[in-house]
Amino acid sequence: MKKGLLKQLTGKALLLASACLVFSSAAEAQVTTITVKDSLTGNVHWTNDKQYLLQGYVYAVNGTVLTIDSGVVIRGDKNTKGTLVIERGAKIMAQGSVNHPIVFTSNQPAGSRSYGDWGGLIVCGKSLVNWTAGFGQVEGGPRSLYGGIDPHDNSGVLSYVRLEFGGVAFSPNNEVNGLTLCGVGDGTQVDHVQVSYSGDDSYEWFGGTVNAKYLVSHLAWDDDFDMDCGYQGNNQFVVSLRDPYSADQSGSKAFESDSYQSGTNNGKSDTNHLTKPVFANATIIGPLVSPTSTAFDPQFVAAAHIRRGSALSLINTIISGYPAGILIDESSATYAKTSENIKDSICQINGVAIAGIPTNGAVPRKEVMYVIDGARNLTPTALMADTATGSPFAPYVGPFQWFGNAKHHNKIYANAQNGFKLQNPFNPSNPNFVPTSSSDFCYNSKALPAYMTNLSHFNKADPFSNGKVYPFNPTLPINTDTTNWFANYNAPNFAPATSTKLSAFFTKTNYVGAFSGTQTTSDDWTKVWCNFNPQNADYTKPYSNEVVELVEKSMGVSVYPNPATTSATIVIALNKAALLTNNLYDVSGKLIFSTEAQFLAAGTHQVVINTAQLSAGVYYIQTIGADALEITKLVVR
DSSP: OOHHHHHHHTTOOOOOSSOEEEEOOOOOOOOEEEEEOSEEOSEEEEOTTEEEEEOSEEEEOTTOEEEEOTTOEEEEOTTTTOEEEEOTTOEEEEEOOSSSOEEEEESSOTTOOOTTSSOEEEEEOSSOOOBTTSOEEOTTSOOOEEOOSOTTOOOEEEEEEEEESOOEEEETTEEEOSEEEESOOTTSEEEEEEEESOSSOSEEEESOOOOEEEEEEESOSSOSEEEETTOOOEEEEEEEEOOTTOOOTTOEEEEEEOOOOTTBOOTTTOOTTOOOOEEEEEEEEOSOSSTTOOOSOTTEEEEEEEETTOOOEEEEEEEESOSSSEEEEOOOTTSOOHHHHHHTTSSOEEEEEEEOOOOOSSSSOOSEEEESSGGGSSSOOOOGGGSOTTOTTTTSSSHHHHHHOGGGOOEEESOHHHHHOEEETTOSSSOEEEEOTTSTTSOOOOBOOHHHHHOGGGSSSOTTSSSSBOOOOTTSOOBOOOHHHHTTOBOOSSOOOOOTTOOTTSOOOSSSSSSOOSOSGGGOTTTTTOOSOGGGOOOOSOOOOSEEEEEOOSEEEEEESSSBSSEEEEEEEESSOEEEEEEEEETTSOEEEEOOOEEEOSEEEEEEEEOTTSOSEEEEEEEEOSSOEEEEEEEEO
């Protein structure tokens, strides 16, 4: 912004577009650390005036309620691989806040932390699993059992929690993850959890029915989201980002879904205990910045590996930058076929966009792949059913035809960056996954049909004053009704799909991926509580109320279309009534025009500005309310 524009703001009482933070000083003091070993019993309270060091396996036994205050830092001892295990019948009540998340982290000093410094957090419940015995024992060495018959079992709360540098792979199939949820029921609350630098999977579910929202997997070593043993929960608003040079010898993926193995029910005769989770509104960013990139670990496999009779469903999800997209794997004839779950619509892939998959090598197209044996898991080399008559994808010829069928509403983009047009998704220490204003997910550039632009009914050739394209306002619900001269139509280029998998748990959205695209700071729900650079976090100081309050802004402003041609619409959301004025400045700070001050009630309002007479370039819209001001950048073409 030019100096001339800044002068226009001088002397005004402002509440900035980002949330207002109120600070108070913190006394310098030594932090008190409590070492925790062995078992926890009864009611245990960890307060934020202390820190806690886990040594070895620490068990919250049956009947224990462990309450952890917001802002508490829990460290895992590196030498003993400190691990916290919440056993069946116990509860963890870890309720952090956006300003003061609860942090589980390494006991190593800043700059010396790494993958697998400590064990992780394991929660065991009494929900359903598909072990023939009705229960299983936790991987990685703990004594604890999990599983039962109560799908609504309650193991407590995990909210605004970060887990950093945990996860230990002792041996194949003998691993502790960043967060392990074993037979956890849907009475448990899980939301706003970030797992970073896990030495194995970020998240792994062993059966259970627990649901979750707002999950972040950051630079995991193995898989981001691993599901086994009949897990059947729902998850929405999920994001993952990978380090191109960190992958596991077992083959790293964003999603790995398995149903059956030795000791579980056979899928041929039991479809009630399938692993069949649903993930909706996920943004999955892989190790390839571009489809021609060679700078990544060859042990990366695919964004989603669906195998061993499982039925993972992906709805309204974007996948970018993996060696392969969706890999459907018939790894064993012993169990039910994965492809049968697709045929029976138990597994649904609807509203999925895939971008940036390499087109070189023996198999030129790897967005959707089908293999028939586990030996080909790590490096798929054939499309198999794509050319086989009577394939398991019948009535489709093969996986590409199934994926691309119009009723599934999926799409393939050739290029990651230009295809999805997210802000800055590949930055490992400061990513921004929010779509830009020209992204297909929050923008419409499709030309209106000729009968809309040629008829004299509108008295003009551009009925919506938006460059003769389909209308879309990202603040309003999706509506694809084209009757009545498109009066109610509202959809982006790539609109969300419908699915029978979207139960009442899921928040209805007008976008795909984990983030909306109204170009406001509130679009990025990872802000404040997440930390994408935990190696350098300073945990040596005691807890303080340094940030005591997050003041909710009273006004939100967005503009569409942006870039604009002949007109732009300012969408103003008011939390309370206000006297409102809009000013338009050019890049030099010159005032172009002002709208008349108008008193508006709380709610959403629209102001249309004519940009047809403006020269191409950058402008700034200044929206002023009684106690708030927002400045929105507008590009005119």
